[in-house]
Amino acid sequence: xxxxxxxxxxxxxxxxxxxxxxxxxxxxxxxxxxxxxxxxxxxxxxxxxxxxxxxxxxxxxxxxxxxxxxxxxxxxxxxxxxxxxxxxxxxxxxxxxxxxxxxxxx
Amino acid sequence: xxxxxxxxxxxxxxxxxxxxxxxxxxxxxxxxxxxxxxxxxxxxxxxxxxxxxxxxxxxxxxxxxxxxxxxxxxxxxxxxxxxxxxxxxxxxxxxxxxxxxxxxxxxxxxxxxxxxxxxxxxxxxxxxxxxxxxxxxxxxxxxxxxxx
Numbered sequence: 001x002x003x004x005x006x007x008x009x010x011x012x013x014x015x016x017x018x019x020x021x022x023x024x025x026x027x028x029x030x031x032x033x034x035x036x037x038x039x040x041x042x043x044x045x046x047x048x049x050x051x052x053x054x055x056x057x058x059x060x061x062x063x064x065x066x067x068x069x070x071x072x073x074x075x076x077x078x079x080x081x082x083x084x085x086x087x088x089x090x091x092x093x094x095x096x097x098x099x100x101x102x103x104x105x106x
Numbered sequence: 107x108x109x110x111x112x113x114x115x116x117x118x119x120x121x122x123x124x125x126x127x128x129x130x131x132x133x134x135x136x137x138x139x140x141x142x143x144x145x146x147x148x149x150x151x152x153x154x155x156x157x158x159x160x161x162x163x164x165x166x167x168x169x170x171x172x173x174x175x176x177x178x179x180x181x182x183x184x185x186x187x188x189x190x191x192x193x194x195x196x197x198x199x200x201x202x203x204x205x206x207x208x209x210x211x212x213x214x215x216x217x218x219x220x221x222x223x224x225x226x227x228x229x230x231x232x233x234x235x236x237x238x239x240x241x242x243x244x245x246x247x248x249x250x251x252x253x254x
Contacts (some may be wrong), residue, residue, distance in 0.1 A: 046207070055202045057121070057200055058203040058206060058207050058208045058213070059207075059209060061121060061205075061207045063136075
């Protein structure tokens with residue numbers, strides 16, 4: 001990542017990356033990390049024996065269910081996190097308003 | 107040297123297709139066994155015994171045709187029996203394994219119990235229990251021999 005920044009600085013004279021490019025890179029990294037983690041976990045949980053090279057029916061359905069559950073739980077965690085952040089933001093706004101009122105009264 | 111793994115096709119994934127395929131192979135095997143093991147009473151030439159008048163001579167072509175017809179009937183019967191048993195067993199085992207999402211010996215044992223019970227359906231609950239136990243034991247033996 002630092003090499004990109006240095007290269008950009010050397011070539012175009014810009015010290016900073018374009019913010020959209022940075023966001024796209026972060027998103028791509030996140031997606032790759034999600035896929036790698038999910039693939040490792042589902043392989044570890046579902047595939048036990050190595051007597052034959054093809055997946056048998058049980059392993060196939062196990063992998064399907066593993067991917068589905070992982071994505072669902074990932075989405076649910078994201079939703080809960082968003083809820084939590086909204087609650088925190090609402091609380092901060094409330095405390096700010098209270099402080100302003102106190103400041104106004106004094 | 108790495109073994110080539112194939113992408114899952116409909117023949118390895120869908121339970122109905124697997125059951126029908128296994129049933130076809132089982133039917134062929136049953137026909138082969140009917141051909142070989144059927145018993146030769148119906149196709150053996152009559153034995154001449156003292157005191158019994160000889161049966162009328164039948165032309166060789168007719169004898170061959172009759173024995174072929176009886177053999178074909180036997181092959182068809184054995185093939186149908188084997189094929190139906192194999193279809194039921196394979197379909198039930200595939201569904202159980204898909205539901206459990208595990209590949210071990212208990213899929214075959216449960217499928218064997220159900221198949222045995224279905225085969226012995228005409229003999230009342232006691233017969234169905236015995237059929238279940240027998241076929242489950244047979245299936246467990248075959249699966250452990252085949253390396254599970």
